[in-house]
Amino acid sequence: MIAPMDSAAPAILVRDLHKSYGDVEAVRGIDFEVARGEVFGLLGPNGAGKTTTVEVLEGYRDRSSGIVSVLGHDPAGRPRALRDRVGIVLQSSGVYRHVTVHEIVTHWAGFYPTPRNVDEVIDLAGLHESVDVRSRKLSGGQARRLDFALALIGDPELIFLDEPTTGFDPAARRAAWETIRALADLGKTVLLTTHYLDEAQALCDRVAIVKDGRVLAVGAPAALGVGASSRYRVSWRDEAGEAQTRETDDPTALLHQLTSAALARGVGLDDLSVTRPSLEDVYLELTAEAAAAEHESAT
Numbered sequence: 001m002i003a004p005m006d007s008a009a010p011a012i013l014v015r016d017l018h019k020s021y022g023d024v025e026a027v028r029g030i031d032f033e034v035a036r037g038e039v040f041g042l043l044g045p046n047g048a049g050k051t052t053t054v055e056v057l058e059g060y061r062d063r064s065s066g067i068v069s070v071l072g073h074d075p076a077g078r079p080r081a082l083r084d085r086v087g088i089v090l091q092s093s094g095v096y097r098h099v100t101v102h103e104i105v106t107h108w109a110g111f112y113p114t115p116r117n118v119d120e121v122i123d124l125a126g127l128h129e130s131v132d133v134r135s136r137k138l139s140g141g142q143a144r145r146l147d148f149a150l151a152l153i154g155d156p157e158l159i160f161l162d163e164p165t166t167g168f169d170p171a172a173r174r175a176a177w178e179t180i181r182a183l184a185d186l187g188k189t190v191l192l193t194t195h196y197l198d199e200a201q202a203l204c205d206r207v208a209i210v211k212d213g214r215v216l217a218v219g220a221p222a223a224l225g226v227g228a229s230s231r232y233r234v235s236w237r238d239e240a241g242e243a244q245t246r247e248t249d250d251p252t253a254l255l256h257q258l259t260s261a262a263l264a265r266g267v268g269l270d271d272l273s274v275t276r277p278s279l280e281d282v283y284l285e286l287t288a289e290a291a292a293a294e295h296e297s298a299t
């Protein structure tokens, strides 16, 4: 075998992961795999178990049971072999308050064997105007950009991003997306969590939708939409200006029917559109179904 075992293995493997905090069963049997070079998203409502899962993978949290492998290593205890190869943006942070952005990033660079260039990373994170600002004076979004810079400074192969763009203004989010895409282009593996489904749709090769510590669905964002439903949504505004929507498996026939009828009456169909269910539609449908099923089994 030419390739070392290590590089043939998936970047992340999770099998039947369980984690309880006392009586709270936060993770109840999660399975997924992330291939090398993949951008993988964990989606799910508040309290679903996303951060818990990510923290187990980062080695910050012990698991109750299950198999977990990160770049071929068990992350428990944060082995040195992993620390140098993994970058992390925690859901909340803000450690060094009295030093400047440049000083913090330089300091962190010293922890890694082959760090990236400090100024380059500061630029990449969109912090060039704040290099000399003390971290406690950064706005929420700017502080988040600093977290991002710290995750990249070690030039990691694998990056964990727990809600990386929460609090970003729209332009900063787009800039962060570009950075994440650039990482993917370099062949890095990214595991991110987000509540922004457009973000997941724009960035992720595959996503897992998690609720109550279990995976409800895994797949490419587009395939999840199509797989969960073959429906198309046809919308338009009628002559009275009322918004109308029909769902159909056969948009060709429905459009023919609607447009013929409109033409026969000599009117147009304002705002006519045909769309597939978005990731957000699928997400809301799946998580609502799971809640309904739980309610049923509880009564």
Ligand SMILES: Nc1ncnc2c1ncn2[C@@H]1O[C@H](COP(=O)(O)OP(=O)(O)OP(=O)(O)O)[C@@H](O)[C@H]1O
Pocket: 021, 024, 025, 026, 044, 045, 046, 047, 048, 049, 050, 051, 052, 053, 091
């Ligand atoms: N340190 C802790 N001690 C006790 N319970 C915890 C702890 N951390 C998380 N939990 C509980 O575990 C469950 C999962 O929490 P987790 O933070 O993993 O969710 P999440 O999916 O990341 O949610 P969010 O979208 O709000 O970030 C929740 O019920 C939470 O209250």
Ligand SMILES: [Mg+2]
Pocket: 050, 051, 052, 091, 162
């Ligand atoms: Mg979380």
